Every structure is written in C-alpha cells, then in structure tokens.
Amino acid sequence: MALTATGIGSGLDINTIVGVLVDAEKLPKEAVFDKTEKSIDAKVSAIGTLKSSLSTFQDALEKLKDGGSLNQRTVSTGESSYLTATADKTSQTGSYNIKVEQLAQQHKVAGINVADSSVPVGEGSLDLTVNGESFSVAVGATDSLEDIAESINSATDNVGVIATIITSDAGSRLVLSSTIEGTDSQIGVVANDTVGSGLDNMFGGANLSELQVAKNSIIHVDGQKLTSQTNEVKGAITGVTLNLTDADLNKTTLVKIDLDKDAVKDNVQGFVDAYNSLIDTIDKLSAYDVDKKEAAALQGDSMIRSIESQLRNMISSRVTVGSETVALYDIGIEADRYGKLSVDSDKLDTMIENNMSSIEGLFSTKDTGLASRLDTLVESYVKPITGLIDSRNNAYTNDIDRLDDQREAFTLRMEQLNARLMKQFNAMDLIVGKLNMQSSSIINGLNALPGVVRSQG
Known part of the structure; x- marks a missing residue:
C-alpha cells in the first residue's frame, strides 16, 4: 500500500486548514438543525402535556354529563336490619314508614x-x-x-x-x-x-x-301493602330500590331520602378546578417571558389559541332548560379577566336548595348541555388517530423525518467537500513541492558555476 503524507511539499498543515474550512460551512448549518430539532421536541412534549390536561378535564365532564351523577340522593334507613335502600335522581325527598311482612323465597x-x-x-x-x-x-x-x-x-x-x-x-x-x-x-x-x-x-x-315453598315478598309502605316476586323491590317508591333482608310486621323502618348537596357541590367544584387547571396549562404552553425573551413551545400556535377561544365562548354561553335559559353565572360560577372560574358558595347553595333542576339542566341536558358540548369539543382534539392533537403529532413526526433526511444529505455534502478540498490542497502541495525542488536544483546549479562567489553569512 502506498503511503501518502500531506503538507510535505508546501510545509502547510493541510488537515487543519481543510478542517477549518469544512467546519466554517458545517457548524452553522448543524446549529440550525439542532435548534430545529429542539423546537420540534419541545412542541411534541407540549402537545402531550396539553392532551393530558384535556383528558383530565374530560374526566370531570363525565360526572356532569350524567344527571344521575350530579343530582344524587342520600338514603337513610337508620339501624334497620330489615332492609337497605338506594335512590336515583327521579326519587323525591321525603320520609317513608316501611314494614316487611314477608321475605320472598325460592322454590x-x-x-x-x-x-x-x-x-x-x-x-x-x-x-x-x-x-x-x-x-x-x-x-x-x-x-x-x-x-x-x-x-x-x-x-x-x-x-x-x-x-x-x-x-x-x-x-x-x-x-x-x-x-x-x-x-x-x-x-x-x-x-x-x-x-x-x-x-x-x-x-x-x-x-x-x-x-x-315459593313465596313473594310483602311490604307495607305508609300502611299500603305491596307484593313483589323478589326481595329487591322497585317501584314501591318512585326512584327507590328496596333490598329486603328480614321480616317482622311489628317493626317499622324509616326510610329518609334527601338531596346529596355535598355531592352536587363537589362535582361542580371538580368541574371548576379541572377547567382552571386546563387554562393554567394552556397559558403556560403559550406564554412569552418578556424578561428572559423566551417563548413557550406553543406560543402563537393557532391550535392552542383556538382551544382557548372555544372554551371561553362555551362557558359564557346559556343553555335552554325548560322555559328558561341558564348560564354558569346563574348558579354561582364566575369567570375573572384571566378566564379563571370561581364558585360563589352562597349562590350555589341557594340554587341547590331552590332550583336543582336548573343546575342539572345546565350541565346534563342531552346534546345542548354544557358538559356534553365541552366534551364534544375536547374529544375532537384528544380522540386517538383522528383527533387534532394526534394529527399534529403526525405532522411533527414528518418534520423530524424530513430533518433527519436533511441531516443525512448535508453530512454527505460535507464529506464530499472535505474530500474535494483535500484533493485540491494535496495537488497544490505537490506542485509547490516540485517548484521547491526545481528552485533548489537551479540554486545548486548556479552555485556550481565557475567564478561564483558565495556570500558569507
């Protein structure tokens, strides 16, 4: 194998010179690639955070879409050993005296x-x-x-x-x-x-x-006799299910049904907290730090602006409930100038006490209720594959792929540039070497001529 060395003829450090020239073209472009990749990665991370926050908000909406979850009842049977009871939203508050005369039996x-x-x-x-x-x-x-x-x-x-x-x-x-x-x-x-x-x-x-012997159950509700095929009695009291456990006609169980006000308040507060958390996330992902002169990953992004705008429009809208229209403000939920919600507890308590149907209707009216419309909006973004966020992620993936292709093509160009410059400098080095040799030969020849006096240094 032939051995080659660069710079022998000219005395130049050709490897260093070529390296500096290549780096002068390569490093600025690689910095651009790195900055672009970092920006895309930040956006992918931010869009993932946004999707997670939207999904959490959607979980809170699920509790409000179903009126049964919002408009709950508490049922008390004291220390009765004769029955237990549950009630759905169709039940009315009140008290009922129940006696169990006979339990149902299997044959x-x-x-x-x-x-x-x-x-x-x-x-x-x-x-x-x-x-x-x-x-x-x-x-x-x-x-x-x-x-x-x-x-x-x-x-x-x-x-x-x-x-x-x-x-x-x-x-x-x-x-x-x-x-x-x-x-x-x-x-x-x-x-x-x-x-x-x-x-x-x-x-x-x-x-x-x-x-x-096969037997039916027999109960008495406020003195009215009812026979049932099973020990699970439905329909004796509207919206109430009685599960019979023992029988004694001389014993009375007081069943008391009340609206679960705490559950209503918890679900409403849960909605407000989830909404505010979502707004916090949106603000953080789209913010601009004036002092540091740094923009968040989704600052100025059209999608996040659209989400925020649609959310604010919806929570300020009114919903038709029966013969009236109801808005969040009417039940004690207000928005400040930053878009954050807060609950006026006294106003909410009054609505729960006097107009629970309006609260339920505001959130749970099918299709037009606030929870249903917000859920539809959120779903359009978080839905797997076809949702807007997954579509955006696909676009980011394509951007990364294109960036990788550009990096690969650029690396090949730099390798070709390095090879070309090395070839050119080596050719120059060879010429300079030959010229030096010729120069030395001429000088040696002149020095050998008769009568030439060499200078004394």
Whole structure:
C-alpha cells in the first residue's frame, strides 16, 4: 500500500486548514438543525402535556354529563336490619314508614334419598320448567346423582335451576332450587324413563318432595301493602330500590331520602378546578417571558389559541332548560379577566336548595348541555388517530423525518467537500513541492558555476 503524507511539499498543515474550512460551512448549518430539532421536541412534549390536561378535564365532564351523577340522593334507613335502600335522581325527598311482612323465597324440590349418590339411578331424561320456560337434560344408564346435577348446572339452555346434592342421616338426594324468588318461579319436573322406572321412582309424582315453598315478598309502605316476586323491590317508591333482608310486621323502618348537596357541590367544584387547571396549562404552553425573551413551545400556535377561544365562548354561553335559559353565572360560577372560574358558595347553595333542576339542566341536558358540548369539543382534539392533537403529532413526526433526511444529505455534502478540498490542497502541495525542488536544483546549479562567489553569512 502506498503511503501518502500531506503538507510535505508546501510545509502547510493541510488537515487543519481543510478542517477549518469544512467546519466554517458545517457548524452553522448543524446549529440550525439542532435548534430545529429542539423546537420540534419541545412542541411534541407540549402537545402531550396539553392532551393530558384535556383528558383530565374530560374526566370531570363525565360526572356532569350524567344527571344521575350530579343530582344524587342520600338514603337513610337508620339501624334497620330489615332492609337497605338506594335512590336515583327521579326519587323525591321525603320520609317513608316501611314494614316487611314477608321475605320472598325460592322454590326448592328434591327427589328421594339414596344410600350412595355415586350409583346410577336410571336412564332417560328430566324435563324441568320454571315460570313457563323449559329445558331438558339427558340421563345416561351409568349417570349418578352427581352426574345429573352436573348436567343440569352446565346446561346452556338452563332457565333458572340450580342442582345440589344434600347428604343427611337419611341418605343423599338431588335438590333443585330456582335461581330467583317468588311464586312465578316454581319448579316443575317430569321424569322420562326409556329403560326401567328409576327416574320416575326418584323424581316422579309423590316421589318429588317440596322442601321450600315459593313465596313473594310483602311490604307495607305508609300502611299500603305491596307484593313483589323478589326481595329487591322497585317501584314501591318512585326512584327507590328496596333490598329486603328480614321480616317482622311489628317493626317499622324509616326510610329518609334527601338531596346529596355535598355531592352536587363537589362535582361542580371538580368541574371548576379541572377547567382552571386546563387554562393554567394552556397559558403556560403559550406564554412569552418578556424578561428572559423566551417563548413557550406553543406560543402563537393557532391550535392552542383556538382551544382557548372555544372554551371561553362555551362557558359564557346559556343553555335552554325548560322555559328558561341558564348560564354558569346563574348558579354561582364566575369567570375573572384571566378566564379563571370561581364558585360563589352562597349562590350555589341557594340554587341547590331552590332550583336543582336548573343546575342539572345546565350541565346534563342531552346534546345542548354544557358538559356534553365541552366534551364534544375536547374529544375532537384528544380522540386517538383522528383527533387534532394526534394529527399534529403526525405532522411533527414528518418534520423530524424530513430533518433527519436533511441531516443525512448535508453530512454527505460535507464529506464530499472535505474530500474535494483535500484533493485540491494535496495537488497544490505537490506542485509547490516540485517548484521547491526545481528552485533548489537551479540554486545548486548556479552555485556550481565557475567564478561564483558565495556570500558569507
């Protein structure tokens, strides 16, 4: 391999000279690339922060979109052991005296006892009926009570029967229970023998014993009697569900229903706090620091300006509720000159006490309610893939890709420039070297001529 050295002919440091010339063109451009990349990264981070803040605000809106979450009820049953109660927004505040006369019961029937539950009992099928609906299970010649119970419980068309084997001093027997209470859910059994009479002998006619009579629940609400198929009683009081746990006609449970004012205030305050937090984020991401002369990542960005403008327009709008229009100001929520919201507790308390329907309507009216419209706005930005923020992120990704391509192309140009300059300087070095050699040869020749007197230095 041939060995080459630069600068021998001219005495110049060609590597340093070429490096300085290349850097003079490369470094300013790389600084531009770095600044552009840093700017894009900052915008990607900022847009992620914005999306997170919008999603948090959307979570607060979910509680207000549903009137049931906003207009909640508290239910008290004291220390009653006879029932528990829950109420939805359709219930009215008030007190009710309730007596539980009888709990609903499931129907239970059983076949005869056998000494060994693992011994086959017959061959054929059992047809079971509950509340007019039927299903059938096949019984094989080798099937025991355990097998029959498994077939009943695993039947895909089972209409509400649970099979259990109970073992006592008298032996083991198959017990069939309805899955729900009430007289409508009584169990019917028809034994069909294809060989012998084993199934009929166990489950047919008088061989099928009733262990528990099906019963409906009976309650008295302010002296009015109500019968229900189950121990979960709905409709006795509008919007209230009673779950019965014990019965004693001589005992009275006072059920008291009130508006959950604290829940209303918490949800309203939660909305205000989430909105203010979102505005804080928007302000921070779009701010300009005059002292430092630094702009935030999204300062002047059209999208963030649009979000802020739409939010402020919506919270200042009025919503039609019945025959009136209601705005946030009417329920005690005010905006200051910076766009931040605050709650006038006294005004909100008055509205909760006297006009709860207006609060609910303001936020929860379908489609036109404030929570619904704000949620639709936010969703247009945070929706995966098709949302405006993801679209913006895609644009940033494309910008990064283009920047990477530009860096790669520029690096190649700098490599080519370096090679070209090295070639040119080496060529110059070679020429200078040859000229130096020629100069030395001429001087040596002149010095060798006769009569030439060399100067004494």
